[in-house]
Amino acid sequence: xxxxxxxxVLVVEDDPVVAMVVEDTLRDMGLDVLIDLTLVxxxxxxxxxxxxxxxxxxxxxxxxGRPIMCALRGRGVPFAVMSGGDLSSLAAEFPQVCMLSxxxxxxxxxxxxxxxxxxxAIAPDGS
Numbered sequence: 001x002x003x004x005x006x007x008x009v010l011v012v013e014d015d016p017v018v019a020m021v022v023e024d025t026l027r028d029m030g031l032d033v034l035i036d037l038t039l040v041x042x043x044x045x046x047x048x049x050x051x052x053x054x055x056x057x058x059x060x061x062x063x064x065g066r067p068i069m070c071a072l073r074g075r076g077v078p079f080a081v082m083s084g085g086d087l088s089s090l091a092a093e094f095p096q097v098c099m100l101s102x103x104x105x106x107x108x109x110x111x112x113x114x115x116x117x118x119x120x121a122i123a124p125d126g127s
Contacts, residue, residue, distance in 0.1 A: 007117055008032040010054040012042040012068055013082065014061045018102070022055060025106050026113060039063045046071040053116035055100075055109075058083035058090055069094060078119040080112050 009031050013019040019035050026033045034051060036042035039060045046054075046068060054072050058065045058081050065081070072079045073094070081090055084102035091099050098112050 006030070006032045007053075008034065008049075008051040009113060009116075010034045010036065010042070010045055010049070010051045010077075012036045012039075012054065012056045012060065012065065014038070014057055014059075018057075018104070021106075022104070022109065025109055029110060029113065031113070039065070039067065042068045043071060046075065046077075051077065053077065053113065053119070054079040055113070056081055058087065059085065066090075066093075069097070078116040080116060 009026055011019060011022050011026070011033060013022060013035070014037050016037065019037065023033045023035055034045060034049060036045050054077055056065050056068050056072070056079055069079065069081065080098040080100055081087065081094070082100045082102055082104065087099040087101065098115070100109065100112060
């Protein structure tokens with residue numbers, strides 16, 4: 001978890017417009033927001049920065065977002081997945097993870113982020 005009083009959320013989204021809308025929504029909630037547009041940048045962020053929750057686009061300019069999801073799960077960071085495509089295989093692979101369909105409903109997004117931030121951190125070993 002991040003230190004200090006302001007909670008931090010990582011947003012991994014390859015569409016700059018969607019990233020901006022999500023960022024604005026989260027900042028309006030009083031959150032600190034980190035935005036990554038690529039798989040490589042997001043994986044680096046997961047390894048080097050502290051945050052309380054994450055929102056991950058399932059597809060990043062033709063690259064699969066699963067490595068980010070696995071890294072987040074390995075660090076015990078609660079996250080939700082966003083996609084404009086079929087989420088059924090991801091829902092089966094990550095059954096405890098909330099799946100958000102695009103276009104995003106901002107009220108649903110806000111509710112999901114609140115739930116993520118209320119989720120206790122999970123130890124990397126899954127306990």
